[in-house]
Amino acid sequence: MTYCVGMVLEKGLVLMSDTRTNSGVDNISVFRKMNTWTVPGERIISIMTAGNLATTQSVISQLEERTKAPEDRQNGLLELPTMFQVAVEIGKLLRDTIEKTQQANGARGKGRFTASIILAGQIEGMEPRLFMIYPEGNFIEASFDTPFFQIGETKYGRPIILRGYDRTMSFEDATKLLMVSFDSTLKANLSVGMPLDLMVIERDSFAPTHEQRVEHDDPYFDAISARWGDALRSAFHSLPDYSFEKST
Amino acid sequence: MTYCVGMVLEKGLVLMSDTRTNSGVDNISVFRKMNTWTVPGERIISIMTAGNLATTQSVISQLEERTKAPEDRQNGLLELPTMFQVAVEIGKLLRDTIEKTQQANGARGKGRFTASIILAGQIEGMEPRLFMIYPEGNFIEASFDTPFFQIGETKYGRPIILRGYDRTMSFEDATKLLMVSFDSTLKANLSVGMPLDLMVIERDSFAPTHEQRVEHDDPYFDAISARWGDALRSAFHSLPDYSFEKST
Numbered sequence: 165m166t167y168c169v170g171m172v173l174e175k176g177l178v179l180m181s182d183t184r185t186n187s188g189v190d191n192i193s194v195f196r197k198m199n200t201w202t203v204p205g206e207r208i209i210s211i212m213t214a215g216n217l218a219t220t221q222s223v224i225s226q227l228e229e230r231t232k233a234p235e236d237r238q239n240g241l242l243e244l245p246t247m248f249q250v251a252v253e254i255g256k257l258l259r260d261t262i263e264k265t266q267q268a269n270g271a272r273g274k275g276r277f278t279a280s281i282i283l284a285g286q287i288e289g290m291e292p293r294l295f296m297i298y299p300e301g302n303f304i305e306a307s308f309d310t311p312f313f314q315i316g317e318t319k320y321g322r323p324i325i326l327r328g329y330d331r332t333m334s335f336e337d338a339t340k341l342l343m344v345s346f347d348s349t350l351k352a353n354l355s356v357g358m359p360l361d362l363m364v365i366e367r368d369s370f371a372p373t374h375e376q377r378v379e380h381d382d383p384y385f386d387a388i389s390a391r392w393g394d395a396l397r398s399a400f401h402s403l404p405d406y407s408f409e410k411s412t
Numbered sequence: 413m414t415y416c417v418g419m420v421l422e423k424g425l426v427l428m429s430d431t432r433t434n435s436g437v438d439n440i441s442v443f444r445k446m447n448t449w450t451v452p453g454e455r456i457i458s459i460m461t462a463g464n465l466a467t468t469q470s471v472i473s474q475l476e477e478r479t480k481a482p483e484d485r486q487n488g489l490l491e492l493p494t495m496f497q498v499a500v501e502i503g504k505l506l507r508d509t510i511e512k513t514q515q516a517n518g519a520r521g522k523g524r525f526t527a528s529i530i531l532a533g534q535i536e537g538m539e540p541r542l543f544m545i546y547p548e549g550n551f552i553e554a555s556f557d558t559p560f561f562q563i564g565e566t567k568y569g570r571p572i573i574l575r576g577y578d579r580t581m582s583f584e585d586a587t588k589l590l591m592v593s594f595d596s597t598l599k600a601n602l603s604v605g606m607p608l609d610l611m612v613i614e615r616d617s618f619a620p621t622h623e624q625r626v627e628h629d630d631p632y633f634d635a636i637s638a639r640w641g642d643a644l645r646s647a648f649h650s651l652p653d654y655s656f657e658k659s660t
Contacts, residue, residue, distance in 0.1 A: 324644065398647060400576050
């Protein structure tokens with residue numbers, strides 16, 4: 165499976181993704197699921213992918229080729245005027261790629277080749293934007309009420325984000341929050357795995373402000389993982405005690 | 413959907429279930445998912461059900477009839493000598509009920525009528541036991557390493573149980589833990605809903621030690637729900653801070 169989260173803060177965007185892909189439990193690999201393109205000083209566009217790896221790699225390849233071969237650049241991510249149009253373009257590529265594979269495989273492959281994408285970025289003169297793109301090619305944008313998107317194995321790590329997220333939080337706190345959310349997910353689903361990719365994009369920087377690959381033996385992640393259990397238990401014990409008497 | 417949890421403690425068994433059933437989001441009802449039978453001083457048997465309501469109600473009806481009509485009692489829950497045999501009997505009923513409905517509906521109904529059951533109880537002279545019964549009629553038993561079972565919408569509420577569970581905990585603490593787990597689940601999935609049913613069965617009591625229906629306006633549940641957010645945020649802030657400098 166996969167776990168990716170994208171967040172909008174007042175200060176900018178924070179993205180985190182795992183790197184495990186699996187076909188069954190006996191065939192696992194490490195693949196980067198976060199891909200970023202920049203035009204220094206003008207735009208930064210990053211996408212995270214979940215779903216069928218052949219589909220998402222094909223989408224990335226098509227995007228990458230466009231950034232590389234000048235004669236194909238007219239619809240490239242680096243030239244589209246708005247993030248909305250970037251989302252439209254990626255959605256179209258995603259839907260077409262899935263449809264092509266489905267058709268080639270007939271009913272046999274129905275539903276097997278789907279994928280979802282989180283798109284984040286900013287183009288000069290406009291706000292940082294965050295989108296969730298569906299296999300059907302359509303998409304939604306993050307809003308004040310729903311300021312983050314998750315794809316893949318979203319459930320285990322969701323309650324802490326719902327409780328801990330604050331639009332005004334620092335990048336450091338957002339990173340800590342994501343590490344806790346990923347820790348809960350890693351503990352519960354074997355098909356989400358280390359290393360993790362982290363990227364912070366400060367508003368109006370049009371470049372990655374901070375990037376890190378969080379490896380298996382990362383001392384900070386290990387500390388969070390070890391101490392979150394104790395912190396949760398303390399939080400739990402700080403709640404009022406239940407009493408059999410009062411409620412019977 | 414549904415959320416039910418059964419736990420084995422040193423002191424006995426703790427069960428909690430929600431009561432929401434839905435067919436789509438515009439057709440919701442309240443149904444009790446926890447059913448208990450006792451022979452005072454000799455045995456207590458409780459089951460919680462998730463899945464197709466017609467299937468689980470049919471299983472319960474068949475079980476209830478057996479406890480009521482003397483001529484059918486030879487395989488009844490109240491006369492089987494061990495919890496293992498009770499699990500076998502319920503598993504058989506569950507599988508047969510699902511199969512009958514599937515067959516009557518042909519391929520159209522495939523997979524639509526499944527259900528799962530958590531079985532908990534104790535018979536005099538034996539240990540309290542906890543089982544998870546699958547739609548196929550087979551089952552697993554809780555062990556020292558896996559001392560609780562969840563059915564239905566299990567993911568949102570799982571991390572806190574994994575972190576908070578302790579075999580030696582009091583019934584009061586276990587109840588508090590389940591309330592936190594249910595609160596996270598209720599917040600995330602509309603198809604899990606109040607009121608909740610709670611039952612505590614002390615070892616060798618062969619009767620419910622404590623039963624409660626936790627209603628919408630339950631002051632204790634409201635306090636847990638309101639304060640858990642703050643407690644989680646405090647726990648989160650007690651963790652070491654991430655620093656961009658140290659890791660780049």
